[in-house]
Amino acid sequence: MKRQGEFPVTFQPFDKRVHVLAGTRLQEAAMAADLVLDSPCGGEGTCGKCRLVISQGATPPTDEERRQLTEEELHAGCRLACQATVGGPMSVLVPETSLVNRPHQILVHSESAVEADGAPLICKRYIELPSPDRGDDLPDLARLQRCLGPLHADLSLIRELPRCLRDANFQGTAVLDDDRLIDFEPGNTERDSYGVAIDLGTTTLVAALLDLATGRQVRITSRLNPQTRFGDDVLTRILMARTNSEGLQQLQRVVAEAMDAMIGELCDATGIARQQVYHVTLAGNTTMQQLFCGIDPGALGEVPFVPAVQQGLAFPAAEGGLQIHPRGRVHVLPIIGAFVGGDIVGGILATGLADCTIPTLLIDIGTNGEIVLLADGKLTATSTAAGPAFEGARIAQGMRASRGAIEKVVVDRSLHIHVIGHVPPLGLCGSALIDTTAELLRHGIVSPQGRLLTRDELPADVLPDLARRIELRDRQVAFVLADGETVAGGKKVALTQRDLREVQLASGAIRAGIELLLKRQGLKPKDLDRVLLAGGFGNYIRCGNAQRMGLLPPGIEHQRIRYQGNTSLAGAQLVGLSRRYRKACDELAARTEHVDLSLEPDFATAFADAMIFPEP
Numbered sequence: 001m002k003r004q005g006e007f008p009v010t011f012q013p014f015d016k017r018v019h020v021l022a023g024t025r026l027q028e029a030a031m032a033a034d035l036v037l038d039s040p041c042g043g044e045g046t047c048g049k050c051r052l053v054i055s056q057g058a059t060p061p062t063d064e065e066r067r068q069l070t071e072e073e074l075h076a077g078c079r080l081a082c083q084a085t086v087g088g089p090m091s092v093l094v095p096e097t098s099l100v101n102r103p104h105q106i107l108v109h110s111e112s113a114v115e116a117d118g119a120p121l122i123c124k125r126y127i128e129l130p131s132p133d134r135g136d137d138l139p140d141l142a143r144l145q146r147c148l149g150p151l152h153a154d155l156s157l158i159r160e161l162p163r164c165l166r167d168a169n170f171q172g173t174a175v176l177d178d179d180r181l182i183d184f185e186p187g188n189t190e191r192d193s194y195g196v197a198i199d200l201g202t203t204t205l206v207a208a209l210l211d212l213a214t215g216r217q218v219r220i221t222s223r224l225n226p227q228t229r230f231g232d233d234v235l236t237r238i239l240m241a242r243t244n245s246e247g248l249q250q251l252q253r254v255v256a257e258a259m260d261a262m263i264g265e266l267c268d269a270t271g272i273a274r275q276q277v278y279h280v281t282l283a284g285n286t287t288m289q290q291l292f293c294g295i296d297p298g299a300l301g302e303v304p305f306v307p308a309v310q311q312g313l314a315f316p317a318a319e320g321g322l323q324i325h326p327r328g329r330v331h332v333l334p335i336i337g338a339f340v341g342g343d344i345v346g347g348i349l350a351t352g353l354a355d356c357t358i359p360t361l362l363i364d365i366g367t368n369g370e371i372v373l374l375a376d377g378k379l380t381a382t383s384t385a386a387g388p389a390f391e392g393a394r395i396a397q398g399m400r401a402s403r404g405a406i407e408k409v410v411v412d413r414s415l416h417i418h419v420i421g422h423v424p425p426l427g428l429c430g431s432a433l434i435d436t437t438a439e440l441l442r443h444g445i446v447s448p449q450g451r452l453l454t455r456d457e458l459p460a461d462v463l464p465d466l467a468r469r470i471e472l473r474d475r476q477v478a479f480v481l482a483d484g485e486t487v488a489g490g491k492k493v494a495l496t497q498r499d500l501r502e503v504q505l506a507s508g509a510i511r512a513g514i515e516l517l518l519k520r521q522g523l524k525p526k527d528l529d530r531v532l533l534a535g536g537f538g539n540y541i542r543c544g545n546a547q548r549m550g551l552l553p554p555g556i557e558h559q560r561i562r563y564q565g566n567t568s569l570a571g572a573q574l575v576g577l578s579r580r581y582r583k584a585c586d587e588l589a590a591r592t593e594h595v596d597l598s599l600e601p602d603f604a605t606a607f608a609d610a611m612i613f614p615e616p
Contacts, residue, residue: 007057009090011035020086026052027081030094036229037098038399043082043231047393050081051098057090070474097399097426119579120212121331122177122195122278126188129170140165144181148174153181154327175278175325178579182278182327194218194277196263196324197572199343200284200292201225202234202367203391203400205258206569209266212278215577219270221262226254227291232393233367234287238301241291252294256321259292263322277324280317281576283333283568285341285368292320293332305338305596312342312586331575334586337594339383344370345589346571347534349581351564354379354588358529359521361514364567365551366535367391369510372592375521379592384513389502390430396496399427401540406481406493408542409435411443414465417481425482425493431540432481436495437503438545440479441613445470448613450504452477452497504611507551511610514553516600525553530560534567550614 006019009029016033027050030037038049045064054077061074062083069078081098127147130136138146140161145151153161161184164172168186175183175193193212198205205225209218230240230251240247259280267274282292286307290297293313299306312334317324333342344364348354353362353374362372369386372379392398392405399405404426408418417432419425428436440446443466444459454477455470469480471494478494518524531552533541543561546552552561564570574581597603 007086007089009033009086009092012091012093014094022085022087024086025082026079026084026086026090026092029086030081031229035094035099036226037081037094039082039229039231045080045083048080048396049098049393051095052079052081052084053077053093053095054079054084055091055093057086057088059084059087096404120193120195120215120577121281121575121579121582122175122193122212124173124175124190124193124213126173126190127171129165131170141181143170144174144184148176148181149179151176151179151181157181157183157327177278177329182325192272192276194272195576196266196277196280197569197576198259198262198280198282199566199569199572200255200259200282200288201343201568202285202288203228203232205255205262206566207259207262207266208569208573209270209272209277210573210576212577217573218272219266221265221269223258223262226258227251229254232391234285234297235301237291238287238297241296242298242301248291248294248296251291253321255288255292260322263324274323275325278328279331279576280320280322280324280328281331281333281572283342283346283572283575285343285370286335286338287341289332289335289342294320300338303598307335307338310335310589312582312589331582333572333575334589336381336589336592337383337596339368340370340372340381340592340594342585343568343571344372344381345585345592346569346575347564347567348372348379348571348588348592349574349585350567350570351532351534353532354591356529359523359527360530360532361517361528362532362534362564362567363510363514363552364535365390365510365533365541369506369513371510371513371517373517373521373523375523378521379588380517380520380595381592382513382517382595382597384509384597386506386509389499389506390433392427392429394502395428395433395499397427397493398433398499399429401429401431405429406432407540408432409439409481411439411463411466413463415439415469415481427493428481428495431542433495433499433503434541434549434551435545436479436481437500437613438548440495441548442616445479446500446613448615450500450611450613452479452495452500503549504613507549508607508610511550511553512603512606513597515606515610516597516603517595519602520595525555528553528556528560530562531556532562532564534564548614548616550610554614 010017018032020029048068058077065080065083164184173185173189191213195210198207206222208220211218287297295308313332317328317330320330333345335341356374359375364370369384372381392400403421405420406417406425406428407420409432410416476497478496480492480494482493484492543558547554
C-alpha cells in the first residue's frame, strides 16, 4: 500500500516498480528496485555514467545534466539518475551500460612464491579424557588444560562446556585458536576445519574457501564491491563517512552483507556448514579495511593522512557482520601507511619480495598505484593518486572490464578490437585505454605532449584506416574505435582528447612514483632485475603498450616483467593457513619505510616530466 505523496516509478526492461516520495532522486528509486547504477563520481553528476531514458514524467534537466548531455539526448528524455528527481509517475528505461551488476572480469587467480607451513591459525586435536569421579574432580576446563596445556576460554564456551563434554562422553575434538579454546566437538572432526580469505578491493571482492587441514584452496567466488554505488574511489567514500551521519554504518553494512553472502555461497556450493568455518582473513587498502571494521576513516582524507592503526586486527566475526562459527574471528592484515594497506603487505608476503637479493619492484595498478621497491635489503613503499581512469571512470565511454567492453586494441594494416563477451561494444575498459594510447603514439597520431592531432596534422604515412577514424566530437578531437554500425545502441565508441588527458594524469602519477623510489636508492630502471605486476588490472595489460605510453619503465626487457595475479588474496590465504605468516606480516609492515610523495621536493617536477609520453 503506497503512502500519500508517493509516486510509482517503473524501470524497464526489468518491469520493476517502486513507490517513492516526491523529490526522491532516481538513483535512490533504482536502489529500492534492486538496481545498482554505475556512479563513479558518488552522485555528483560529473561522470555521466548513470544515464537513464525517461519516457514518462521527465523533469526539467539540471545544470549538471545540461553539461553532461547533448540537447538531442535531453530532448529524447535522457537524464542522470543522480540528478533527476521524481515529480510524478515515471517510466524509465535503464541502458545496460548504466548498470553496475553486469558480469565483470574479476581476477581471482593468484601466484605465490611461498607455501604455507602446515601450522594454521586454527588447530584441532582429538582427545579422550578420563571422566570425573570421586578421586578426580578437576573442573572441566582444568581437565582440558591438563591434556592440552595452558589455554583459556570465553564465558560463552564455558557456559556450554559441561554439556558438550558429557554429551560426548569426554571424547571429542578440541578447537584451538592459538591458546584460546573456541569449541569442543563430539567425535573426531580434525579433518573438518575451514577458513575464508578475502581480498577486499575498492571495486571488487574475491573470497576463497580454505581447507585448513590440507592447506588447499577448496573454492573461490567474486563479485563487485557494493560500495561502488556510493563512488568509485576511496576519497568519495571517506567524504560520505564524514558528511553523512549514517554514512560509515551504511558503507560497513553493505560490504559486510556482500562478504557474508559470499561465505554462504562458498559453503552452500561445497556442503560445508558455516559452523565449520573458524576464521576469516582479510586484506584490503587502508580505507577499505577501516570501513569494514567500522573505524572512522575521516583522518585519511585530510593532511597529514593518519590511519587509525597500523598493526593487524583480530575480533569476533559476528562483530563484523559475518556468520561463521559463533566464536570464529576475523584477522585483518596490518598496513604500511595511509594509502599502502594490508593488500600490499599481503603482496609483499606472497611474492617473497622481502627475500629477494637483487633490486625488484612490485606495482599494484588501480585507483591508487601502490609501489614497493626492494633494494639492498631495504623495503620502501609509496602510493600515487592515479585516479580511476584505468577502471573506466572519467573516460567519456569508459567502463569496467565487463561484457561489452573493448578490452584489446591491435593495429597491423588496420585497427582490430576484441570485446569481452564477443558482443557489440558498449565502451572501453582500462586495458584498451592503454592499447589505444600506445598505438596512437606509435603511429604519430598523438604527440608526446598528449595532443590528439587533427586529420590535417597527421603524418603523411599514417595508415588510411587510422586517419579516417579522426573526427570532431563536441568540439574536441576524438579517435573512433568502433563506428555506429557495429556498436550497441548505434553510438560510436571513441577516445577523446579529454580522455587522453586523464590517461596522462594516471600514468604520469605512477611513473613519477616509480622514478622517485628508484632515485632515493640511487637506481635507474635498467638496474631492476624484475618488475612484479599485481592486482586485477595489472594482469590484463600488455607490457609493450604500457611501456610505450610510460606507465611502466620503458628500459626493461619484457621477460623481466612478471604477472603475479591477485597477490592480496594470496597473502590473505597464507595468513589464514599459517600462524608464522601472520606474524611475518606484522614484521613486514613495520620493516617497510613509507614514503609520502607529497613531501618529496622533487615530486612536482617528476610528475610534470612523467606527464610527457616517452619518445620511441
